[in-house]
Amino acid sequence: MGQYYLVYLELRNGAIAKSSIDVWNRFQELAACIDDRMYGFAAGPAAEGAFDVLQGNGTIYHAAGSRSGSASDVAVCAMLEELACRHGVTGIALASTAMGRRLAPLLSGRLRAALLSGCREFGGPDEACSRFIHSGSVIASYMPASAITVFLQGRELVSPDFCAAERPQIEVFDAAPYLDAGIDVLFRPVMHSSQGRDIAEASVIVAGGRGMGSPEAFGLLEELAALFGGSVGASRSAVDEGWRPHGEQIGQTGKRVAPDLYIACGISGALQHLAGIAAARIVVAVNSDPDAPIFGAADYGIVGDVRIVLPELIAAVRDLLTKK
Ligand SMILES: Cc1cc2nc3c(=O)[nH]c(=O)nc-3n(C[C@H](O)[C@H](O)[C@H](O)COP(=O)(O)OP(=O)(O)OC[C@H]3O[C@@H](n4cnc5c(N)ncnc54)[C@H](O)[C@@H]3O)c2cc1C
Known part of the structure; x- marks a missing residue:
């Protein structure tokens, strides 16, 4: 049976974060089997051509929102959950940004999914995932036992030189139902370091x-x-x-x-x-x-x-x- 992966693509100042591109590329490499499918989800305003940096197959859903900044954690989590259920996703992957670290446990709790954080190497639900422990002196492997796994990338993720001729399809994701359901879809400013970037x-x-x-x-x-x-x-x-x-x-x-x-x-x-x-x-x-x-x-x-x-x-x- 194929694996269905959903990658959360974080938008910063209208552009996809580099760490999210790395995760997307890694999962594109994993989704090599004919039955594997790739999905992406991004929330917030995107600059023109923001998704052009992403290569490979699959569909990316974009909830643009109406104000500048990023969508609230609860709203993004609910939208990711809806996409995961709609497509029978087996693995959800997030970069280890501040947002990713907040979303991963939320998603894991809502979907009753195993949470594997600090991954240096990802695998499908039937394969081992690995991460450094003991200050980087030991590599430990993990086997998720749940139907869905939430993967949180570690900073040590080996960023792949993924290259493909295809481009994913971009589809608009309607955030309105989440507003109707009373879920906060406010868009608020992103905090920057003194250097203006993370x-x-x-x-x-x-x-x-x-x-x-x-x-x-x-x-x-x-x-x-x-x-x-x-x-x-x-x-x-x-x-x-x-x-x-x-x-x-x-x-x-x-x-x-x-x-x-x-x-x-x-x-x-x-x-x-x-x-x-x-x-x-x-x-x-x-x-x-x-x-x-x-x-x-x-x-x-x-x-x-x-x-x-x-x-x-x-x-x-x-x-x-x-x-x-
Ligand atoms: C639980 C724990 C967690 C820690 N977490 C971190 C962490 O996240 N990050 C971290 O960095 N450390 C961390 N440390 C501290 C770590 O152990 C070191 O003490 C620290 O990294 C040393 O910093 P340093 O290399 O700048 O200073 P020093 O060890 O003092 O080294 C200074 C270096 O500069 C060189 N030097 C001096 N003058 C010159 C010069 N004029 N030109 C060129 N070279 C010069 C010296 O030869 C020396 O090698 C942690 C420690 C503990 C116990």
């Missing part, structure tokens, strides 16, 4: 630790991140020093990120920090101590003082970008 969505992160020496020195990281169109992150020590906001902390008790490029500056590479960057594609480390553990997790390393290395790196990247 660091977990960034494809390039330039992060600093205690080795940066001062909050002012993070200006160099902001400069480098801006050249890549990326975001600034921080170790817990830098956050504890009060140099950066907690929303930028990366690691076990911070955010788990999955950028294409992660540049760690003046960060020692403690296990708790590395737990947050397990899914980064390329890691570059700058540290004055050649024995710093971060070099063990890095693809490229520069041994040197951040105050000397970073200005040179910024000049070199700027030079490269101007020549392009």
